[in-house]
Amino acid sequence: MSLLDVRDLRVSYGSPDGDVHAVDGVSLSIDAGEFVGLAGESGCGKTTMAMAIPQLLPRNARISSGSVLFDGVDLSGLDEQAMRAYRWKDISVVFQGALNALNPVQSVGSQIAEPIRVHDSSVSSAQADDRMRELLEAVGIPSRRAHDYPHQFSGGMRQRVMIAMALACRPRLVIADEPITALDVMTQAQIIDLLQGLSERYNLAMLLISHDLSVLAQTCDRVAVMYAGKMAETGPSQDVFGESNGQAKARHPYTQRLLRAYPNIHRERVFIDGIPGSPPDLSRPQQGCRFEPRCDVAMGHCASIEPELITLESRHLAACHLLENDRSGVQS
Amino acid sequence: MTFELSANEEATAVPASGFLAMLRSIWADRLGRIGLILLLLTAVVALLGPLVFPFNPADVGVDSSTILQPPSSAHWLGTDELGRDVFREFLAGARISLFVGIMATLISTIIGAGIGIAAGYFMGPLDTALMSATDFFLVIPALPLMIAMGAIFGQNLLIIILVIGLLSWPRTARIIRSQTLSLRQRQYVSRAKSLGASDARIIRRNVAPHVMQLIVANTILVVAGCILAEATLSFIGLGDPDRISWGSMLHFAFVSGAVGLGAWWYFLPPGLGILVVVLGFTLVGHSFERIANPRLKGH
Amino acid sequence: MTSELTQPESKADDRVPVLSIEDLFVEYKVKNPNGRGKSIARAVDGVNLSLYPGETLAIVGESGSGKTSIANAVMRLIDASAGRIVFDGVDIVPLRGKDLRRIRPRLQMIFQDPFESLDPRMTVMDTVVEPLVINSIGASETERRELGLAALERAGLTPADRIARRYTHELSGGQRQRVAIAAAMILEPSVVVADEPVSMLDVSLRAGILRLMADMRDRLGVAYLFITHDLSLAWMFADRIAVVYLGRVVEQGSPVELINNPQHPYTKALVSVIPVPETAAIANRTVLTGEIPNPTAIPVGCRFHPRCPLYRERGEPDTCRIDDPELMQIGVESVHQAACHFVVKVQ
Helix, strand or coil, X not given: CCCEEEEEEEEEECCCCCCEEEEEEEEEEECCCCEEEEECCCCCCHHHHHXXXXXXXXXXEEEEEEEEEECCEEHHHCCHHHHXXXXXXXXXXXXXXXXXXXXXXXXXXXXXXXXXXXXXXXXXXXXXXXXXXXXXXXXXXXXXXXXXXXHHCCHHHHHHHHHXXXXXXXXXXXXXXXXXXXXXXXXXXXXXXXXXXXXXXXXXXXXXXXXXXXXXXXXXXXXXXXXXXXXXXXXXXXXXXXXXXCEECCCCHHHHHHHCCCCCCCCCCCCCCCCCCCCCCCCCCCCCCCCHHHCCCXXXXXXXXXXXXXXXXXXXXXXXXXHHHHCCCCCC | CECCCCCCCCCCCCCCCHHHHHHHHHHHCHHHHHHHHHHHHHHHHHHHHHHHCCCCCCCCCCCHHHCCCCCCCCCCCCECCCCCEHHHHHHHHHHHHHHHHHHHHHHHHHHHHHHHHHHHHXXXXXXXXXXXXXXXXXXXXXXXXXXXXXXXXXXXXXXXXXXXXXXXXXXXXXXXXHXXXXXXXXXXXXXXXXXXXXHHHHHHHHHHHHHHHHHHHHHHHHHHHHHHHHHHHHHCCCCCCCCCCHHHHHHHHHHCCHHHHCCHHHHHHHHHHHHHXXXXXXXXXXXXXXXXXXXXXXX | CCCCCCCCCCCCCCCCCCEEEEEEEEXXXXXXXXXXXXXXXXXXXXXXXXXXXXXEEEEECCCCCCHHHHHHHHCCCCCCCEEEEEECCEXXXXXXXXXXXXXXXXXXXXXXXXXXXXXXXXXXXHHHHHHHHHXXXXXXXXXXXXXXHHHHHHCCCECHHHHHHCEHHHCCHHHHHHHHHHHHHCCCCCEEEEECCXXXXXXXXXXXXHHHHHHHHHHHXXXXXXXXXXXXXXXXXXXXXXXXXXXEEEEEECHHXXXXXXXXXXXXXXXXXXXXXXXXXXXXXXXXXXXXXXXXXXXXXXXXXXXXXXXXXXXXXHHHHHCCCCCEEECCCCCCEECCCCCCECC
């Protein structure tokens, strides 16, 4: 059984202009110890999807249907009290923008130790301290810096502190929301390596959200690409990225075009392609495939009938009418 | 390539079309609505009142039986210590209280905003000099100044307006300066500079419109403060002896012993009047702030 | 209209640069973290760069490299502490007031944040014609309006008259950036400094903006100073790349040369960590440890040596700790230079 099994989740936000259906029927599963990437551009719903799992959505958002099964328990049905038992102990979050998430007037050591003691009152402060130092070393920060304050650290170091905090109570799933976006390329590489290392060392399942497909390609076991609130394509990284026989392995037209928007130094030096137009307005009801207005290989019925996720190979699925004939007999 | 224009961004708040839209928003806000009603009431009282029920200070009572009389059909709010109709006095007092408050606010805002923008935009030595001046005025004690000015120039409305205005602009200046300092760091100001815009133009087109909201919000709240200041000064006897304001009514109520006699009809109306006006401006001011700066609304 | 990727000049140039940065230094005073006194941060520590007419020079670096300070110094948004910036034959560093404003029309900037660089209270039309108004160009408001509409159309914002009436805060990020570009180009500048023009946009929108910039380059002969942290983007878009580290140019050359044959250890590391949507590529990365030092404490000798893999490999040679390497020409192609004691120099 998967550690996390999100089934047909629908999340919408209330707004003065009408409900925005940010996530509209998305399923995703993560096994224990698996490193999964969730990709998409702004407005695709990936952050909403990720924040729905630990029930950390803003007040005007609600899960209208679907389930979030963690170890078989549907988290979406739990009240705040019950949810708190899961947060940080089973599922923790690394937020984007560490500077905003860290308390500027508290030392990093005490901020890391805090969740340890909050979630387990039997732990003594000495034990919490030891664990906190262990965590600092695990994320590459010398433990003598435990008494320093967030502003004394660089951006990359602060992100490491956030990661240490997220690991404080030995969670089984870590959700990292754009953890490297604001960092330098070299620091990004360091943090990504760190996350991978931690995932392996502690057998953590990780859900990494990023708009940067190329980073996900290098680090994740599996990747899921969202578009306009729906899942466009999902599968093992080696089946979604890269090329075989000169052809892109990605099957969904959106994924294919998105990959062409990244300059690839291992290929010919050509001008990148973009995707004309913009994503649809999710406060209005959608008909047919959401990518159709921008798709250059759309067929007649794409605008009126919504495509379902089709299983192409083992665990490789894409939602596109063009792939109907490629449906494999393999159960996903 | 045509673009579908997307729905409004969640960018900085910009009122769609100034004054009327803002009024409507304040009306929609519960507390703001109360404030607007109170101000409307005040406006009616102050503007129409004296026209319909003019007050003649010389219209004193004929004999001692007319002084400090409780409300009756002839005098709806009774009489004062000179036998005059308190109701009419109250209406006349409204005008003076509001007049002084608004005039002082004008002085305060013009000086305060001007200095605040200049200090915040140009920074450096000009900022230091202006802020020193601000600090100087900030620490001047109001009462001694009032007494001194009164002694030299005589006690009249102009002096009161001047004193209140001069003593309240520092607060405005600091607030506006703060906002200007952060605005000038915005990227669109750098961009305007890179286009070759002069400082005057940048202040006029890129800085001032954004401070305007803060200036308006601040001004509304300052009016409340100035009205209260006038009431205080008049109450302790530093007001214009020839003019009736709510503060001076309270003053005379006190010195004539009306309070001791329980002549509530004399001191309650001006007291409540001040309360209503100050409350009105404060509620509207805070409502405006909340609407103009949605981040203050909270979730 | 597709634009061809330009090929760089491979010979030493007899061309005259339209912008020449000579021995540029930019220093800031910063408060010490321990609260006692101030230190001097050398954001730009001796940079020499030439930009030729119609060419695109990318300045690539991480935060703290000084690339943004170079851009701001060129645009005279900050003052250079020393050095010359020669634009169209005139050193613009000492210019002030009216003299400075006179050169502005020919030297424009595109900013990184499309949500911050446009005044949200101005309409699109006001934003686009603002440069004309400020510089008193255009005989009448009608004429300026016409120029504005034309600029919007060239920037792909159609229907121009409908979009012109909108407030900038009503547009999306990509649209705003197009407005910014239209406004920058309306004066037909000779040099445009583009500071991370697409890094805050969705990936699918970047090509559109870059194509627009390339079109402007072809149409107006604009030279770009393209500031970016994304080496692969610079590789794709620029004619030449200069890699900066802690205030100095450590390597410069043509995109192909730099990516295929990087000489400076820093460049090598940067190239190796470029993420590509290719799952196999992760094996050969050189992930440097630590972070860029604070510009208040630039290492003595070669500023990169504390993090340099080559320095460690070669047993920590003294020369790296003592001598500050100069940019030296590598190979036959004169545009390729690197500042490292161990590059193979051309005789």
